[in-house]
Amino acid sequence: MTRFVLDVVGVLLLIAGTLFALQGFGVLGGSVMSGSHFWAAAGPIIAVVGLALLVSGARRVRSRSSADQERKP
Numbered sequence: 291m292t293r294f295v296l297d298v299v300g301v302l303l304l305i306a307g308t309l310f311a312l313q314g315f316g317v318l319g320g321s322v323m324s325g326s327h328f329w330a331a332a333g334p335i336i337a338v339v340g341l342a343l344l345v346s347g348a349r350r351v352r353s354r355s356s357a358d359q360e361r362k363p
Contacts, residue, residue, distance in 0.1 A: 296346055296350070300340045300343030302340065304340030304341055307333050307334065309333070310333030311329065311334050311337060314333050
């Protein structure tokens with residue numbers, strides 16, 4: 291269950307961060323965020339946090355499965 295939550299939040303943050311960054315850089319127009327230096331800086335940071343959550347969820351499952359294998363006789 292924890293991995294699922296980490297994956298969902300990670301994907302949402304990754305998508306939102308990428309969208310915010312593209313708006314901040316002026317690639318996507320039509321928003322108050324378009325061309326804003328704040329979103330050009332905050333967007334990639336948000337996307338990296340989302341990516342870190344995805345990696346954390348993947349590592350959590352891998353470490354748990356390897357620990358389960360060590361317990362089996």
